[in-house]
Amino acid sequence: MSFQRVPGLVSIVTTVYNKLPYLEECLTSLLKQTYSSWELILIDDASTDGSYEYVMNWLNSNEPLLREGKGIYTLRLPRNAGYAGAITAGMYLAKGEFIAIQDADDLSHPDRLARQVRYLKDNPGIDLLGSNYEVFEDGHPERRTPVHWLKYGEQIGKVYAKGGHCICHGTAMFRGTVFDRIGGHTRRIEGAEDYEFIAKVIKPGARNAANLREVLYYYRKHQKQRSRNYFGKSQNEHGHET
Template identity: 35%
Template sequence: MKHAPLVSVGIPFLNPGPYLDLAVRSVFAQTYPNWELILVDDGSTDGSYERATAIQDPRVRVLRDGQNKGLPARLNEIVRLAKGELVARMDADDAMHPLRLEKQVGLLQANSELDGVTTGAYLIDAEDRPRALLLGRQPSAQEVLARGGFLHPSLLARKAWFEAHPYSLDYPRAEDRELFVRTFKTSRLHVLPEPLYFYRWFGVPRGRALRTGYRNERKVIWKYGPGLVGLTQTLSLLALSKGKEVASWLAEKVGLENRFSRRYGFTTLTEDQHKDALSALEAIKATPVPGWEH
């Protein structure tokens, strides 16, 4: 790699508990060397802010304003704070494969027409155990509208693209869907199929989070659907969204959330994939973070 552009990795967090450690260590474990880490606290009360400020590395910035602004606002804030020409998304309870930045940056460098790149993912449970695979693939307009199409927390894109397309604050729990649908016709996002991200799966959303997510999903479909896939398909997707909400609610009531989660596109890990996931996780956990080691 002739030129290694600075990558700003942004992690907003709100009470992530011990999961923050794995997320941060996975950044330090990257084979790609030129990064900065921006940790933005959104009102944590679980000691995670203090844990973050214990890091002693000039590449790491920790910010706190005492407010709870929500994820979309914090993501826009990270873009404004980023010093890099590339910005990488990541959630505080997830982790990135050690090769993630290297492969995503390499693809963007080799393809100047691309705006950003997402990846596939290993799904891990609350105890960091690999459970399933989510292979990335290029989505159609209908797939982006119906399911989002791209794995949002694995997104690495040019800062200029993020600046031109800020997150809307009007679609809580569907801000990623709105972004990808709004930019689908005018942007070039590529999907690396390989699992370069560890996505922590806690099951189907429940209660208020479930209702908010589906309600805003339908707002996105109704606003952008007719221009993207036509009115007939839009009405079909609206009905499908309502059906999924009802099915999720029923699954929660009768205790079948795990069975319902299989419909999210997850596949079974092969033996080699399971070994790769375990090996990467072991390497991440063994990676030291200045200020955390005694």
């Protein structure tokens, strides 16, 4: 018996490893989504800062939302599996027609899910869809700056064919059948698991990916970012945003 995905449902996958200061804003941005058919799969990668306990308390305080039928699922890994292991575990639990990535320290625009679902339904040839986004320094969400490394349309396939990167991983929504076909993230490129996954979806010369020009995501810069261990302290042109 083949796995049947739920039509129209968006499975939001969020991994958490010691992200306590940012969880309330992240989760609140998801509660404000105008698109109603979604589930949240939150994978705690053996956090040691109280992140998991905070999430459980947050769920209890939002019990009316759960009674409305929202599926919010948490899984605490027994040991730290790393980003690739955690996010792939979440994708295995996702049952939606669409899977959306949401980093635990970032925010989504209220219309993010609605606009991405609409585009994917209107464009059946697109497997993975990102969006434009803005960057803000931690503590100053009102001061956001645009980015200029994203590409659009036919340029996307050309960039990935040359080994480049032009889709922000945190903004990505893709069809669940993509995961069923090619699997999730791997550990082959440490620190660039996000790039490797998107490049795996976009075959050389393919036109199966797109970016929306609308700003639908807000990326937080802070000192504890995983990407800083690999790519320094400045916003890097390859967009490893985890």
